[in-house]
Amino acid sequence: MVPRGADANAATRHPLARLAHALAVLAGVILLWHLLTAVFGVISPARFPTPAEVAASLQQIVVEGYSNARLHEHVLRSVLLVTMGFVVASSFGVALGLAMGASRKVEAFVNPIFLLLRPIPPLAWIPLAIVWLGLGDAAKIMVIFVAAFVPSVINSYTGVRQIDRPIFEASAMLDVTGWRYWREVLIPGALPSIFTGLRLSLQASWTTLVAAELIGAVAGLGQILNQAAQDIYPAMIVVGMVSVALSGWLMTLGLAWIEHRAMPWRVR
Amino acid sequence: MLEPRLDPARFLALSAAGAASFFLFWSAAALAGLTSREFLPAPWDVAARFSQLAVEPFAGFTLFQHLLSSFQRFAFGFVLAVAIGIPLGLLMAWFRWIDRIVAPVFEAVRFIAPIAWVPFAALWFGTGIGGPVLIIFMGAFPAVLINTYRGAKNVERKYIEASQMLGASSWRSMTEVLLPAAVPSIVAGLRISAGLGWQSLVGAELIVASSGVGYLMVKGQAAVSTATVMSGMIAIGVVGLLIDVALRRVQQLIETRRGL
Numbered sequence: 001m002v003p004r005g006a007d008a009n010a011a012t013r014h015p016l017a018r019l020a021h022a023l024a025v026l027a028g029v030i031l032l033w034h035l036l037t038a039v040f041g042v043i044s045p046a047r048f049p050t051p052a053e054v055a056a057s058l059q060q061i062v063v064e065g066y067s068n069a070r071l072h073e074h075v076l077r078s079v080l081l082v083t084m085g086f087v088v089a090s091s092f093g094v095a096l097g098l099a100m101g102a103s104r105k106v107e108a109f110v111n112p113i114f115l116l117l118r119p120i121p122p123l124a125w126i127p128l129a130i131v132w133l134g135l136g137d138a139a140k141i142m143v144i145f146v147a148a149f150v151p152s153v154i155n156s157y158t159g160v161r162q163i164d165r166p167i168f169e170a171s172a173m174l175d176v177t178g179w180r181y182w183r184e185v186l187i188p189g190a191l192p193s194i195f196t197g198l199r200l201s202l203q204a205s206w207t208t209l210v211a212a213e214l215i216g217a218v219a220g221l222g223q224i225l226n227q228a229a230q231d232i233y234p235a236m237i238v239v240g241m242v243s244v245a246l247s248g249w250l251m252t253l254g255l256a257w258i259e260h261r262a263m264p265w266r267v268r
Numbered sequence: 269m270l271e272p273r274l275d276p277a278r279f280l281a282l283s284a285a286g287a288a289s290f291f292l293f294w295s296a297a298a299l300a301g302l303t304s305r306e307f308l309p310a311p312w313d314v315a316a317r318f319s320q321l322a323v324e325p326f327a328g329f330t331l332f333q334h335l336l337s338s339f340q341r342f343a344f345g346f347v348l349a350v351a352i353g354i355p356l357g358l359l360m361a362w363f364r365w366i367d368r369i370v371a372p373v374f375e376a377v378r379f380i381a382p383i384a385w386v387p388f389a390a391l392w393f394g395t396g397i398g399g400p401v402l403i404i405f406m407g408a409f410p411a412v413l414i415n416t417y418r419g420a421k422n423v424e425r426k427y428i429e430a431s432q433m434l435g436a437s438s439w440r441s442m443t444e445v446l447l448p449a450a451v452p453s454i455v456a457g458l459r460i461s462a463g464l465g466w467q468s469l470v471g472a473e474l475i476v477a478s479s480g481v482g483y484l485m486v487k488g489q490a491a492v493s494t495a496t497v498m499s500g501m502i503a504i505g506v507v508g509l510l511i512d513v514a515l516r517r518v519q520q521l522i523e524t525r526r527g528l
Contacts, residue, residue, distance in 0.1 A: 025372040047392060104274045108282035113290045119505035121467035123383070124482075126474060127489035127497045132307070207381040211471045214386055229387035237387040245379035 049235035057235040066236060067227035069219045075247055078209060078220040081137060082251070085144025086205050090198055093152030097197070100153070101160025102186055114153070122147030122208045126215060135216035140209060147208040148201035155197025159190030195259045202255055206248045221247065309495040317495035318502060326496065327487035329479055335503055338469060338480040341397060342511075345404025346465050353409050353461075354454060357416025358442045361450075374413065382407035382468040390476045399476045400469055407468030408461040415457025419450030455522055459515045466508045481507075 030051055036042045038050040045053070061071045069077070100107045125146045126139075133139035163186070171185045187194075213222020221244050228236035274282070291311055298310035305313060321331040329337070360367040385406050389399035423446055431445045473482020481500050488496030 021368065022372040022375075025369060026376070028369075029373055048388075102271075104271045104279075105282060108274060108279045109286040112283045112287040116287070116290070119509045120501050121470055121504065121508065123467055123471035123474070124485070124501045124504045126471075127485040128494065128501065131489050131492055131494050131497055207383055207471075210381050211383040211474070214383065214475060225384060225387050229390055232391065234388075234391060237391070240387070241380050241384045244381055244384045245376070248381065249379050 045234075046232075047234065049238055053235040054238045057233070057239045061224070061236070061239060067219070067224055071239075071243065074219055074221050074224055075243060078213065078222070079247055079251065081140055081220070082144060082202075082205050082209050085141045085209075086148045086202055088141075089145040089148035089205070090152040090201050093149045093201070094156045094194055094197075097153040097156025097194075098160060098182070098186060098190065100157045101190065102182075107157070114150075118150055118154075122150075122204050123211050126208070126212050129212070130216065140212050140217070143208050143212050144205040147204040151200035151204060152194070152197045155193045155200070156190055159193025159197075160186055162193060163189035191263055195255075195262070198259075199252065199255060202251060203248070206244075206251065210244055306492060307494060309498070314495045314498045314502070317493075318499040321484075321496065321499050327479075327484050329484075331481075331484065331499065331503060334479060334481050334484045335507060338473060338482070339507065341400040341473075341480065342404055342466055342469050344397065345401040345469070346408050346462060348401065349405050349408035349412050349461060349465065350458065353412030354416050354447075357413045357454075358420055358446050358450070360413075360417050361420030361446060362438060362442050374410075378410045380406075382464070383471045386472060386475050389472065393476075395476060395478050400472045400480070403472035404465045404469045408465030411457045411461035411464060412454070415453045415460070416450055419453025419457075420446040422453070423449040451522060452519075452526070455515070455519045459512060459519065462511050462515055463508065466504075466511060470504055 034051050037045060037048060038052065049057075057066075058071075060066060061074075064070070065073075067074075096110065100110055122143060125143050129139035129142040133142055167185060167189060171181060176185060209220075210222040210225070213220040214226050215222075217223040217226070221240060224240040224243070225237060228234075228240055273279075295310050298305065298308050298313070302308075309317070318331070323330060325333075327334070356370065360370055382403050385403055386399075389402045393399040393402065427445050427449065428441065431441050436444070469480075470482045473480040474486055477483045481503050485497050485500035488494075488500060
C-alpha cells in the first residue's frame with residue numbers, strides 16, 4: 001500500500017513481463033465474461049453475447065462473410081478509404097500549416113477561415129457530405145478529408161512556431177535560404193509536432209469513417225456494425241467493434257513506425 | 269529567419285481580407301447557378317434559415333429546444349464520466365493492484381471508437397436517453413481517467429511521504445494529497461474530454477435519437493436542405509466553443525488561485 005517508486009512503474013518493466021501481464025488480465029476478463037453470460041446467466045444473451053457466440057460469429061464472417069463481404073474485404077475497404085483520405089488531407093494540411101508557420105501574412109490571411117471552421121466537429125460534416133455527395137465513397141473521402149485536415153494544419157503550424165530562436169538565428173547567420181531553409185530548418189524542426197498532428201488526424205479520420213459507414217455504406221467495418229444492429233445480432237456487433245479497434249490500433253502502429261524512421265535522431 | 273510580427277493594422281487588414289474572401293468565394297459559388305440554391309445556399313440563406321429554425325419547429329422542435337435536449341444528454345454523460353473517472357484515476361494511482369487490473373482493460377477498450385458503441389446503445393436503450401449518454405460517456409471518460417491518473421502519479425513523493433509519516437489513511441492521502449495536487453491536470457483533462465464528449469454526442473444523435481441537433485441535421489439531410497444542415501453545424505460549433513470557453517475560465521481561475 002506504500003506508494004511505489006518509479007522502478008515498479010508499469011511503463012518501465014520488461015516488455016515481456018508487460019505482455020504476460022496484459023495477457024493474464026485479458027484471460028481473466030474473458031473468463032469473467034464467460035461466467036457472467038454463459039454459466040450464471042447474469043447478463044442475458046439478448047443483451048450481450050457469450051464468448052462462444054462471438055467466436056462463432058467471427059468464424060462466420062471470416063469464412064462465409066456477412067453483410068455483402070468477408071471480414072478481410074470489409075477491413076481492407078475501410079483501411080484503404082482512410083489511407084487515401086488521410087494521405088491527401090494531411091499532405092495539404094501539413095503544407096498549409098508550414099506555410100502559416102513560416103509566413104505571418106499567410107497566417108493572418110488563413111487564420112480567420114480556420115477559426116470559423118475549426119469548432120465544427122468532423123462528425124457534424126457527415127450529413128452535409130451525404131447531401132452533397134450521396135452515400136458512396138466520395139462522401140466518405142470528403143468527411144475523412146475534413147477530419148484529417150484540421151489537426152495536421154494546426155500542429156504543423158505550432159511546430160514551426162516552437163522551433164528554438166537560436167536555430168533561426170544560426171540559419172540566418174549561415175545564410176540558409178529558399179528550399180534549403182525549408183528542408184533543413186523548418187521541416188525537421190517542426191517534425192515532432194507534425195507527427196503529433198498526423199496521429200490525431202489518423203484517429204479522427206478513422207472514427208469519422210466508421211461513423212459515416214454506420215450511417216450508410218455498401219461495405220466496410222461501420223457497415224458490419226450497422227447490419228448487425230439491424231439484425232439484432234449482438235455477437236456480430238462485438239466482432240465489428242473489435243475489428244474497428246484492432247484496425248485502428250494497427251494503423252497507429254504503422255504511423256509510429258514511419259515516425260520512428262522519419263526521425264531517427266529522436267530517442268523515444 | 270522567422271519573420272517579425274506584422275503591425276496590428278496590417279494583420280487586421282489581412283485577416284479581414286481572408287474572412288471576406290471565404291464568404292465571397294462561397295457566395296459566388298452559390299450564385300453562379302451551377303447548382304440549385306437548395307443544394308448550395310448562399311451565406312445569407314443559411315443565416316435566414318438559422319433564424320427561421322430558431323422560432324419555427326423543425327423535426328418536432330425549434331433549434332433551441334433541440335440544442336437544449338442535446339446539452340442535457342451531454343451534461344448527463346459528462347458528469348457520469350467525471351464522477352467515475354476521477355475516483356478511479358485516484359484509486360489507480362494509489363493502489364497498484366487496481367492499476368494493474370484496470371489499465372490493460374482500459375487500454376483495450378479505449379481503442380474502440382466511441383461511435384462504435386452505437387449498435388449496443390441502440391440495443392440496450394432503444395431511443396431513450398441512455399443510448400446517447402453511453403456514447404458521450406465513452407467519448408469523455410478516457411481523457412478524465414488518464415489526466416487524473418497522470419496528475420496523481422506526478423505528485424511529489426515528499427508530500428506523500430509527509431502525509432504517511434503523519435499517519436494519514438489511504439482515504440485521506442487520496443482526497444487530501446493526491447486530489448488537490450492533481451487538480452490542474454484534471455481540469456486540463458476535463459477540457460479535452462468535454463470536447464470529445466460533445467463530438468461523440470453529435471455523432472450519436474445522427475443515428476440513435478429522436479431529438480437534438482444531430483437529429484435535426486439528419487432530418488435536414490433527408491429533406492435535402494443544405495441550409496438546415498449548415499444551421500445545425502453552426503449551432504454545434506457555437507455550443508462546443510461555449511463549453512470550451514467556460515471550462516477554460518475554470519482552468520484560469522484555478523491556475524490564478526494557485527499562482528501558476
